[in-house]
Amino acid sequence: SMQRSARWPGGASRSDNPTTSALPPRTEKMDVNQDWPSVYPVAAPFKPSAVPLPIRMGYPVKKGVPMGKEGNLELVKIPNFLHLTPVAIKRHCEALKDFCTEWPAALDTDEKCEKHFPVEVDTSDYVSSGPSNRNPKARVVTLRVKLSSLNLDDHAKKKLIKLVGERYCKATDVLTIKTDRCPLKRQNYDYAMYLLTVLYHESWKTEEWEKNKTDADMDEYVWENSTSQRNAVQTLLRMQAAGQGQGERGSAEELLRTREVEGYQACVVRLKNEGENEVSLSQYKESVKRLLHLT
Amino acid sequence: LDPGCSFHVSSQASQKNQVPVEHPRAISRTSESDPAKHGEQHEGQHYSIPLQDLKMVFPHGLPPRFVMQVKTFGEACLMIRKPALELLHYLKNTNFAHPAVRYLLYGEKGTGKTLTLCHAIHFCAKHDWMILHIPDAHLWVKNCQELLPSTYNKQRFDQPLEASTWLKNFRTTNERFLSKIKVQEKYVWNKRESTEKGSPLGEVIEQGITRVRNATDAVGIVLKELKRQSSMGMFHLLVAVDGVNALWGRTTLKREDKSLIAPEELALVHNLRKMVKNDWHGGAVVLTLSQTGSLFKPRTAYLPHELLGKEGFDDLDPFLPILISNYNPKEFESSFQYYLENSWLQHEKAPTEEGKKELLFLSNSNPGQLERLCACL
Numbered sequence A: 001s002m003q004r005s006a007r008w009p010g011g012a013s014r015s016d017n018p019t020t021s022a023l024p025p026r027t028e029k030m031d032v033n034q035d036w037p038s039v040y041p042v043a044a045p046f047k048p049s050a051v052p053l054p055i056r057m058g059y060p061v062k063k064g065v066p067m068g069k070e071g072n073l074e075l076v077k078i079p080n081f082l083h084l085t086p087v088a089i090k091r092h093c094e095a096l097k098d099f100c101t102e103w104p105a106a107l108d109t110d111e112k113c114e115k116h117f118p119v120e121v122d123t124s125d126y127v128s129s130g131p132s133n134r135n136p137k138a139r140v141v142t143l144r145v146k147l148s149s150l151n152l153d154d155h156a157k158k159k160l161i162k163l164v165g166e167r168y169c170k171a172t173d174v175l176t177i178k179t180d181r182c183p184l185k186r187q188n189y190d191y192a193m194y195l196l197t198v199l200y201h202e203s204w205k206t207e208e209w210e211k212n213k214t215d216a217d218m219d220e221y222v223w224e225n226s227t228s229q230r231n232a233v234q235t236l237l238r239m240q241a242a243g244q245g246q247g248e249r250g251s252a253e254e255l256l257r258t259r260e261v262e263g264y265q266a267c268v269v270r271l272k273n274e275g276e277n278e279v280s281l282s283q284y285k286e287s288v289k290r291l292l293h294l295t
Numbered sequence B: 001l002d003p004g005c006s007f008h009v010s011s012q013a014s015q016k017n018q019v020p021v022e023h024p025r026a027i028s029r030t031s032e033s034d035p036a037k038h039g040e041q042h043e044g045q046h047y048s049i050p051l052q053d054l055k056m057v058f059p060h061g062l063p064p065r066f067v068m069q070v071k072t073f074g075e076a077c078l079m080i081r082k083p084a085l086e087l088l089h090y091l092k093n094t095n096f097a098h099p100a101v102r103y104l105l106y107g108e109k110g111t112g113k114t115l116t117l118c119h120a121i122h123f124c125a126k127h128d129w130m131i132l133h134i135p136d137a138h139l140w141v142k143n144c145q146e147l148l149p150s151t152y153n154k155q156r157f158d159q160p161l162e163a164s165t166w167l168k169n170f171r172t173t174n175e176r177f178l179s180k181i182k183v184q185e186k187y188v189w190n191k192r193e194s195t196e197k198g199s200p201l202g203e204v205i206e207q208g209i210t211r212v213r214n215a216t217d218a219v220g221i222v223l224k225e226l227k228r229q230s231s232m233g234m235f236h237l238l239v240a241v242d243g244v245n246a247l248w249g250r251t252t253l254k255r256e257d258k259s260l261i262a263p264e265e266l267a268l269v270h271n272l273r274k275m276v277k278n279d280w281h282g283g284a285v286v287l288t289l290s291q292t293g294s295l296f297k298p299r300t301a302y303l304p305h306e307l308l309g310k311e312g313f314d315d316l317d318p319f320l321p322i323l324i325s326n327y328n329p330k331e332f333e334s335s336f337q338y339y340l341e342n343s344w345l346q347h348e349k350a351p352t353e354e355g356k357k358e359l360l361f362l363s364n365s366n367p368g369q370l371e372r373l374c375a376c377l
Helices: A073-078 A088-099 A110-116 A154-167 A185-204 A207-211 A227-242 A250-256 A257-272 A278-291 B022-030 B051-057 B063-071 B082-092 B113-126 B160-173 B201-210 B212-231 B244-246 B269-276 B304-316 B329-341 B351-361 B367-375
Strands: A119-123 A141-146 A172-179 B046-049 B077-078 B101-107 B128-133 B237-241 B283-288 B320-324
Touching: A088 A250, A119 A172, A119 B077, A141 A185, A141 B237, A154 A172, A154 A185, A154 B304, A207 A278, A207 B022, A207 B212, A227 A257, A227 A278, A250 B101, A257 A278, A278 B320, B022 B329, B046 B237, B051 B113, B051 B160, B063 B077, B077 B082, B077 B329, B082 B101, B082 B113, B082 B283, B082 B320, B101 B304, B113 B128, B113 B237, B128 B160, B128 B212, B160 B201, B212 B237, B212 B269, B237 B244, B237 B367, B244 B269, B244 B304, B269 B329
Parallel strands: B101 B283, B101 B320, B128 B237, B237 B283
Antiparallel strands: A119 A141, A141 A172, B046 B077
16 A cells, blocks of 8 residues: 655655664764753653663563663653653743742741741642543642641640641641532632631630549649649658657648659659650659658 | 579578688678678678578568579578668668658569568568568459458458468468557457457457458458557558559459459458558558569560559559669679579589670570579579
């Protein structure tokens, strides 16, 4: 059958003639300082003849090396980012600058940004060529706020953390609310703001049943009104009763304010909150020795 | 001897008053047999307890492996170690007018807590203190054959067998005090028998031993009377409990309807908990934690909070924790020499330097582990 080239009538191209040999690959003609974004301007599959890197990929046979790039299906299967080199991205940013407004000059540090704009909202838009421009992933809204920028007292902060549970990160003090239950992005944004408002107001309220909080619910050990305090005070009172007539007789409150008791209190709190280890146990031992006046 | 389990930590005492200049002897033994005179210069050395004393002071307190070792070697030797010296120092300087101070010995498995306790008990016995020694509190919360509802309080349970065994051993240790201490209340056992006010404590104990049903109540009475009278200054009381974490743990005992019993429902445990509180004076309380024999606790647990739990820690607070650790090089050397002298190590490579290094590495200076290893050599 006649193979006519599509480019001009009557003409023939190199590929029509079966006897022509293969041209050398394009990589041989590439200069080191060439413009790479023009080789890969868009996302394209891996072309071994256009990428001048001696890459090997694949599981080697015994006493062999991984397969080279020529005819390597593994390199074609994986996604590549050859179209997104730093140079290419710089050009994209330059092109996008025309569509952006200027960053406010007053907000030059992170602290200032946090102070004036404590709530950060993350949304994502998706563009693709297809029959419709809707994308269900675009409705997700993430709201991040630092609890230190909210006006919360001790009880309110603990209640808020208990209410949100997993959404609070203790290390960075950031509360993250991610909403996607509504179909539209603006609805999800409104819902996230509503959640934040409700959490704030609820955590300031104190319910009736919160008075029934037991020791087991406490987040950290509180020494006042604990068994440890009672034991220590009782022991000291008994010791005082034993040494009658010597020194002043102090009441329970005065005993609590002595240096030994305060040191003991600090050690017990540290032991219970931080857990036990050699250091905290030896400090506890020293404080008990001082408390009980042992040599 | 078969390689049984012995707690190695125990003592090595050499009471030979022969040539103290011999080098191995000088490292590992001392002839000072009165614990009151033990000081830092004796650290690492072994002192021996005369066997008659042993029978009287420790009818039930020594670890089983150590008892076997005593039988083999014909002598009971305890090593003098730093935590024991520290504890003895506190005991010597006890202020008997102040509430009883609680000392808690804790440490990893096999480091010598029980034998340090025995060292302290020997000291107190030699100084005429009254010894209230519970050898292993774990025995009271598991494997009980007979469990009766208590005659004194319907909600609690009695353990006649354990109570009567303990009373017998208590009588052996404190024979000389029993006629001197008088009970201060009348106790009615049943319609026909009662103990009058003013009769010696020995009668209560006899009643408990002969009438096994009342043994638990007898134990309760003994504890109450001792606590009251020690506060009056008639004698010094040492309360020594091994495995005190059993008092606040779980039990494996069940009622007839197969529901679990909590420790406070056992009368023995209830009374013992009252005993280790510091609302009395005139003595001291020395306790050890023990994971061996404890129920539902992992093998690696040894810290006070882990073994006692929150309730136990709060009950014992404030107490003085004393850490007992593995052997330091001097103690290891001493222990090794002791075994060599008693011809316990029969392997030909054992006395060499390499053999010693190998034992050091294999046992990681852990006294219990070292003892088990040497038993096989």
